[in-house]
Amino acid sequence: MMYLSTMHSHTTYCDGDNTPAEMAEAAYKLGFVSFGFSGHSHLPYKAGYEMKKDDEEAYRDDVLKLKVKYEGKMEILLGLELDADSSKPDFKYDYLISSVHQLHINGNWYAVDHCKADFDKCISAFGGMDNMLKAFYSATVTATLRDDIDIVGHIDLIGKFNENGEYFDPTNTKYLDLVFGAIDAILEKRPDIVFEINTGAISRGYRTTPYPDIPVLKYLAKKGARLMLNSDTHAVDTIDYAYDKALDCCKNVGVKKLYRLRKFGFEEIAI
Numbered sequence: 001m002m003y004l005s006t007m008h009s010h011t012t013y014c015d016g017d018n019t020p021a022e023m024a025e026a027a028y029k030l031g032f033v034s035f036g037f038s039g040h041s042h043l044p045y046k047a048g049y050e051m052k053k054d055d056e057e058a059y060r061d062d063v064l065k066l067k068v069k070y071e072g073k074m075e076i077l078l079g080l081e082l083d084a085d086s087s088k089p090d091f092k093y094d095y096l097i098s099s100v101h102q103l104h105i106n107g108n109w110y111a112v113d114h115c116k117a118d119f120d121k122c123i124s125a126f127g128g129m130d131n132m133l134k135a136f137y138s139a140t141v142t143a144t145l146r147d148d149i150d151i152v153g154h155i156d157l158i159g160k161f162n163e164n165g166e167y168f169d170p171t172n173t174k175y176l177d178l179v180f181g182a183i184d185a186i187l188e189k190r191p192d193i194v195f196e197i198n199t200g201a202i203s204r205g206y207r208t209t210p211y212p213d214i215p216v217l218k219y220l221a222k223k224g225a226r227l228m229l230n231s232d233t234h235a236v237d238t239i240d241y242a243y244d245k246a247l248d249c250c251k252n253v254g255v256k257k258l259y260r261l262r263k264f265g266f267e268e269i270a271i
């Protein structure tokens with residue numbers, strides 16, 4: 001079974017390598033049913049990967065033109081990946097992803113996923129890993145419960161540099177209680193929200209398994225949370241990267257269906 005969709009992609013409008021037209025053509029060649037653009041929304045500070053506020057209109061125009069170009073061949077959706085610090089979009093996007101890439105403390109912001117040096121700085125600022133983990137999952141709940149969020153982006157992004165347990169034990173009960181508590185808090189208010197299984201860190205060489213980690217995926221499956229598959233692709237050669245692996249992870253923890261976003265809304269796909 002091929003999932004043939006991603007709603008998480010980046011282009012040269014933010015930190016991707018290819019233009020929207022190049023990305024759409026690559027997805028079409030793979031036989032994709034639907035392809036969503038989710039440029040990083042502008043931020044009140046310069047993080048380096050975000051779109052400039054003034055470029056967002058051109059981004060939308062480009063994607064809207066592609067919608068027309070691929071009409072009847074592949075569904076194109078216009079989305080946005082919102083950061084915890086992004087302002088509410090002043091445009092009605094087809095869908096919104098909520099992600100936390102930065103944390104704040106003592107008037108400064110720190111990148112969670114940029115590089116190990118920045119990650120180390122963030123841990124120090126929080127006075128240790130435990131506090132940083134608490135802050136990350138608390139920010140994740142708050143950001144996700146904003147208005148109009150459709151998709152929870154890489155819920156355990158904080159494990160990007162931690163596949164070997166260098167920073168914390170991702171199987172430890174105390175850690176998992178924190179993640180499960182965040183999931184419970186989200187599902188209590190938004191039982192219909194869709195959590196993504198994200199293969200982006202695999203294609204970029206940071207991890208060998210997708211987000212979320214297996215124990216977290218297992219918990220989401222147990223709770224009956226809606227799940228989708230996203231490649232978080234930044235280039236034409238990673239549009240469906242490691243989808244087979246991600247599907248195996250799903251099957252191994254008892255996931256029987258995934259959700260795929262189409263023009264008419266989310267549809268169930270048996271796996």
Ligand SMILES: [Zn+2]
Nearest residue numbers: 081099153154
């Ligand atoms: Zn992201």
Ligand SMILES: [Zn+2]
Nearest residue numbers: 008010081232
């Ligand atoms: Zn992304």
